[in-house]
Amino acid sequence: MRFFYHSFRYYRRIGKKGRKEREVHMEEEAFWIKQVLAGNKQAYGHIINKYKNPLYATILRMTKNPQDAQDLVQEAFIKIYNQLGKYDQKGAFSSWLYRVAVNHCMDEFRKKSSQIKQAEINEASAVNTKHPEVILLKKEKNRQVEKLISTLPEDERIIILLRYANELPYEEIAETTGMPLSMVRNKLHRAKKKMRETVKKQGGYYNELSNGG
CATH class of the missing domain: 1.10.1740.10 (RNA polymerase sigma factor, region 2, helix turn helix motif)
Incomplete structure (x- = not known):
């Protein structure tokens, strides 16, 4: 004792x-x-x-x-x-x-x-000058993704960009942001869910960030 x-x-x-x-x-x-x-x-x-x-x-x-x-x-x-x-x-x-x-x-x-x-x-x-509509679609898709990301809260936006723009693993995102690993995973999941719901409301199909975890 x-x-x-x-x-x-x-x-x-x-x-x-x-x-x-x-x-x-x-x-x-x-x-x-x-x-x-x-x-x-x-x-x-x-x-x-x-x-x-x-x-x-x-x-x-x-x-x-x-x-x-x-x-x-x-x-x-x-x-x-x-x-x-x-x-x-x-x-x-x-x-x-x-x-x-x-x-x-x-x-x-x-x-x-x-x-x-x-x-x-x-x-x-x-x-591919014979198919200019393909180029326009690609430009528009990039703009839509950037617009979606810009609507997220700051902490979720940073995590999304670190994960997909920089391709950092979860552990390094946690080190970079100072967040616990579980929080990084939760915020990333929440951010992707918000983006998915926004696209569905607009009548689109979400698949930009579905792959890669």
Whole structure:
């Protein structure tokens, strides 16, 4: 019995220490954020130094390309700096920062995906000029899928894009977003169900994201 009592006291001390450290980190972050918003650009260096390595690791998992990851991290920090005034300080700053960065990556992936699709369509149209209706249908289908994805809540939209645009496995999506694996699966299922129901209401046939899990 004494063993369990001492173990409980030990873990309670550890828990208190962890909470205290988190509070100190939050106070430091709040100070540097306030400094940046007051016009002290050098203060932003403290935020960059704290998050650049974990953010790079996150984006590298998404891109699988070190150079692309470096470029996206730099772009993300510029976007975070420009949007810092929108952070309401109600939630964790780290969650807000990662959300801005991941959203930026998703925007870039969408642009790149659209460019690739357009190149494929152009190539197909050059070969298949006898059937222009096929090209038009393909363009329209791409637009419909992008429109469907844009109607989803932010967290579901990110998961859909990570899964299908980046072809990340569930485990890596969980690591990238910081969500439990079960939550990733549930949100992905929910997002696909919403998209399927939307298409059915519009009298269409849903099969774009049915395959691949």
